[in-house]
Amino acid sequence: MSFIEIKNVxxxxxxxxxxxxxxxSDVSLSVEKGEFISVIGHTGSGKSTLxxxxxxxxKPESGExxxxxxxxxxxxxxISEARFRVGLCFQYPEYQLxxxxxxxxxxxxxxxxxxxxxxxxxxxxxxxxxxxxxxxKLQKSPFDLSGGQKRRCAIAGVMAMLPDVxxxxxxxxxxxxxxxxxxxxxxxxxxxxxxxxVIHVTHSMEIAAAMSERILVLNHGTVAYFGTPKEIFSHGExxxxxxxxxxxxxxxxxxxxxxxxxxxxxxxxxAAADQIASLxxxxxxx
Amino acid sequence: xxxxxxxVFDNVSFSYNEDDENPSxxxxxxxxxxxxxxxxVILGHNGSGKSTLxxxxxxxxxPTTGKVFVNGMDTSLPENEIPVRKNVGVVFxxxxxxxxxxxxxxxxxxxxxxxxxDPKEIRIRVDxxxxxxxxxxxxFSETHRLSGGQKQRVAIAGIIxxRPGCxxxxxxxxxxxxxxxADVLNTIRALNKDHGISVxxxxxxxxxxxxxxxxxxxxxxRIRAVGKPREIFSQRExxxxxxxxxxxxxxxxxxxxxxxxxxxxxxxTEEELIAEIIKRSGK
Amino acid sequence: xxxxxxxxxxxxxKSLIHKLDPRAKILxxxxxxxxxxxxxxxxxxxxxxxxxxACVLISAISPGLxxxxxxxxxFIVLFTSALxxxxxxxxxxxxxxxxxxxxxxxxxxxxxxxFLAVRIISLILFTSLLTYTTSPNMLTDAIERLxxxxxxxxxxxxxxxxxxxxxxxxxxxxxxxxDIIMSAQKAxxxxxxxxxxxxxxxxxxSVFIPLxxxxxxxxxxxxxxxxxxxxxxxxNRTRLKVMRFSILDYLAFAVVILxxxxxxxxxxxxxxxxxxxxxxxx
Numbered sequence: 098m099s100f101i102e103i104k105n106v107x108x109x110x111x112x113x114x115x116x117x118x119x120x121x122s123d124v125s126l127s128v129e130k131g132e133f134i135s136v137i138g139h140t141g142s143g144k145s146t147l148x149x150x151x152x153x154x155x156k157p158e159s160g161e162x163x164x165x166x167x168x169x170x171x172x173x174x175x176i177s178e179a180r181f182r183v184g185l186c187f188q189y190p191e192y193q194l195x196x197x198x199x200x201x202x203x204x205x206x207x208x209x210x211x212x213x214x215x216x217x218x219x220x221x222x223x224x225x226x227x228x229x230x231x232x233x234k235l236q237k238s239p240f241d242l243s244g245g246q247k248r249r250c251a252i253a254g255v256m257a258m259l260p261d262v263x264x265x266x267x268x269x270x271x272x273x274x275x276x277x278x279x280x281x282x283x284x285x286x287x288x289x290x291x292x293x294x295v296i297h298v299t300h301s302m303e304i305a306a307a308m309s310e311r312i313l314v315l316n317h318g319t320v321a322y323f324g325t326p327k328e329i330f331s332h333g334e335x336x337x338x339x340x341x342x343x344x345x346x347x348x349x350x351x352x353x354x355x356x357x358x359x360x361x362x363x364x365x366x367x368a369a370a371d372q373i374a375s376l377x378x379x380x381x382x383x
Numbered sequence: 384x385x386x387x388x389x390x391v392f393d394n395v396s397f398s399y400n401e402d403d404e405n406p407s408x409x410x411x412x413x414x415x416x417x418x419x420x421x422x423x424v425i426l427g428h429n430g431s432g433k434s435t436l437x438x439x440x441x442x443x444x445x446p447t448t449g450k451v452f453v454n455g456m457d458t459s460l461p462e463n464e465i466p467v468r469k470n471v472g473v474v475f476x477x478x479x480x481x482x483x484x485x486x487x488x489x490x491x492x493x494x495x496x497x498x499x500x501d502p503k504e505i506r507i508r509v510d511x512x513x514x515x516x517x518x519x520x521x522x523f524s525e526t527h528r529l530s531g532g533q534k535q536r537v538a539i540a541g542i543i544x545x546r547p548g549c550x551x552x553x554x555x556x557x558x559x560x561x562x563x564x565a566d567v568l569n570t571i572r573a574l575n576k577d578h579g580i581s582v583x584x585x586x587x588x589x590x591x592x593x594x595x596x597x598x599x600x601x602x603x604x605r606i607r608a609v610g611k612p613r614e615i616f617s618q619r620e621x622x623x624x625x626x627x628x629x630x631x632x633x634x635x636x637x638x639x640x641x642x643x644x645x646x647x648x649x650x651x652t653e654e655e656l657i658a659e660i661i662k663r664s665g666k
Numbered sequence: 667x668x669x670x671x672x673x674x675x676x677x678x679x680k681s682l683i684h685k686l687d688p689r690a691k692i693l694x695x696x697x698x699x700x701x702x703x704x705x706x707x708x709x710x711x712x713x714x715x716x717x718x719x720a721c722v723l724i725s726a727i728s729p730g731l732x733x734x735x736x737x738x739x740x741f742i743v744l745f746t747s748a749l750x751x752x753x754x755x756x757x758x759x760x761x762x763x764x765x766x767x768x769x770x771x772x773x774x775x776x777x778x779x780x781f782l783a784v785r786i787i788s789l790i791l792f793t794s795l796l797t798y799t800t801s802p803n804m805l806t807d808a809i810e811r812l813x814x815x816x817x818x819x820x821x822x823x824x825x826x827x828x829x830x831x832x833x834x835x836x837x838x839x840x841x842x843x844x845d846i847i848m849s850a851q852k853a854x855x856x857x858x859x860x861x862x863x864x865x866x867x868x869x870x871x872s873v874f875i876p877l878x879x880x881x882x883x884x885x886x887x888x889x890x891x892x893x894x895x896x897x898x899x900x901x902n903r904t905r906l907k908v909m910r911f912s913i914l915d916y917l918a919f920a921v922v923i924l925x926x927x928x929x930x931x932x933x934x935x936x937x938x939x940x941x942x943x944x945x946x947x948x
Contacts, residue, residue: 195876206854209854273428275428349632353660353661356661373660438890481888483835497895502905542894
């Protein structure tokens with residue numbers, strides 16, 4: 098049995114109003130322990146709904162979600178267990194900061210878990226080491242931090258719960274390249290050091306391909322594809338027609354195919370360059 | 384100063400704490416001008432001071448030293464405030480925080496209403512502005528039901544309904560999904576090309592600079608480089624130092640060069656690269 | 667779901683009711699409410715209810731939406747009706763459960779309970795039509811114009827109206843924001859809907875602080891954005907939509923004034939209906 102099992106899950110918003118939306122219809126998939134998954138889909142593809150289901154914030158209208166064999170919505174105990182085992186970091190998490198000090202804010206989750214102050218302190222220290230926030234910042238108000246530091250403090254607040262499954266909804270939204278690289282590095286750290294399952298919602302196919310073992314592509318509330326980056330990129334044409342943001346090199350390779358060339362699919366810039374170089378009779382990287 | 388220049392920054396510095404002993408400058412000794420019909424992109428990482436430029440351009444901020452001129456009007460004079468803002472419209476990052484009204488067309492009318500434009504004329508301007516951003520069909524919609532990209536296009540319409548000569552956009556796509564980003568960028572390009580409005584696009588996405596007439600790179604409150612996109616994009620080291628990332632296509636070109644393929648160094652778009660590859664393959 | 671609420675929302679349309687001048691609509695609604703309270707008997711009340719239903723039909727607002735707005739006040743209707751039922755002891759006794767207690771239900775009680783229910787329902791039907799068929803901005807515009815004589819007393823009517831417009835604009839945004847912050851804090855184990863009162867109070871601060879911080883940030887951003895769009899004190903603004911009474915508005919006034927007279931007439935020249943009602947009950 099897989100660590101996370103999603104079976105025939107459906108959900109809709111605004112039933113019986115003119116604004117009714119079917120967010121998810123009959124979604125089934127499973128995720129193994131310790132996997133790094135990226136989730137891709139345009140706005141309204143149902144990814145946010147699915148993510149909020151994994152820790153019991155949204156209850157499926159039909160179907161069930163199992164975490165480590167247990168139906169998370171079976172009873173109150175299971176729901177609260179899922180809340181702590183599945184850490185969910187929302188988009189723009191810095192807008193949810195509220196603590197008097199960064200320490201208080203990061204300690205919020207661990208305290209809610211019922212840990213004693215000694216353990217809470219350990220968790221906070223561990224969390225700031227994941228996000229590389231300096232210990233002297235802990236006594237500052239989170240509202241006095243810079244934009245990038247606020248984001249890191251907020252992510253630390255979720256990591257401090259040491260969840261078995263860490264879900265991040267577009268953790269790099271609105272950041273510049275340096276800020277983005279820093280956050281992605283921290284997520285990689287957490288994954289490596291804790292062996293947790295990481296589910297990363299992103300708009301960037303390139304980041305997804307570079308970081309994850311498998312990529313889940315959602316389209317209009319259903320699973321379009323779920324597989325290794327290589328498998329996903331072999332559907333280049335379909336991804337473009339879904340309105341997804343495929344990297345330029347994928348578009349170029351697709352275009353070259355149309356023009357009678359036969360490059361193989363590539364899902365990194367390096368591989369794409371190798372393909373094109375061999376078409377042109379060039380060598381490999383110097 | 385030429386008569387063609389709509390917006391002129393003349394040796395402008397700006398500090399948020401000018402009264403301190405050691406004031407820190409968000410903008411330092413910046414001079415540039417925006418010509419009529421020009422598409423200027425200002426590139427810089429977060430905190431480089433680029434957003435302060437937007438607020439300096441229409442008298443929201445007044446320079447600590449130096450001057451900003453809009454159509455020759457000094458922005459530091461109180462009597463120029465309204466004419467300056469009418470001529471240089473600014474669109475900000477968060478679409479939610481710049482829409483005033485709950486209904487699309489009523490929001491677009493806000494600017495002209497403030498300028499005491501005749502109601503019949505407002506109607507014409509609102510319809511024109513909404514058509515220009517492709518939101519005419521949604522004119523009666525509630526603003527909070529729109530997607531981020533649609534909201535941002537409504538915000539742009541709200542600015543162009545004032546008929547400014549120049550529109551300044553401060554990271555208008557930073558909070559949008561890829562579809563919204565593409566729609567907003569296409570709208571901005573069309574406004575520039577088809578309607579002749581000067582555009583100043585402030586961003587950290589280098590791919591948004593590809594279609595610019597001129598690119599200005601800002602780093603640590605100062606102008607680091609100015610030039611055509613091709614000139615700027617080829618200065619790889621400088622861009623890296625400024626915390627900027629090359630667009631996908633340029634990265635691929637670099638990788639091809641690493642593999643001993645002499646790709647021309649002025650290629651910016653996918654189309655150009657494909658053409659180059661085909662040409663080189665001899666097919 | 668907190669996002670599902672529809673009270674006080676505008677549903678665009680092209681009906682005659684939508685086309686009425688918002689000022690006319692506000693005045694007509696006031697006139698209707700006054701007439702409703704002139705009514706003292708069922709003839710007049712049925713007339714008023716009939717008129718409200720006719721207006722709903724003309725407006726082409728879906729019955730489902732109307733039902734939604736009625737459903738939310740059904741408790742108030744039942745409660746006030748029940749009070750009438752128990753406290754009004756006029757007329758014949760219909761039911762007297764305790765021999766030694768004066769508590770009883772009488773024909774007069776039933777009469778006033780039903781009467782009140784119909785009156786409240788008519789009231790809600792008609793007033794919700796006002797908000798359903800008029801955009802919030804038109805409504806504030808109309809209020810501003812109706813109140814403009816107050817400018818003589820140095821009251822800043824325009825600023826008040828602008829505040830209302832902005833409040834209306836940001837209500838859905840803030841509701842959505844509360845929804846997200848609550849979910850995010852619940853994801854960190856905040857006991858927002860279970861646990862002791864003290865625990866919940868503490869958890870609520872984790873929602874309200876970010877909400878206030880965000881509201882202030884939005885307010886600051888919006889102020890700058892409004893300045894960028896040449897907003898000053900708003901004294902000399904023009905408007906996209908010019909309000910001018912049309913023939914339709916005069917007609918509507920005529921109809922409602924007629925209705926008002928009809929209510930007065932049926933009330934004061936036809937008091938036989940409580941007798942009629944009693945006959946039905948017997």
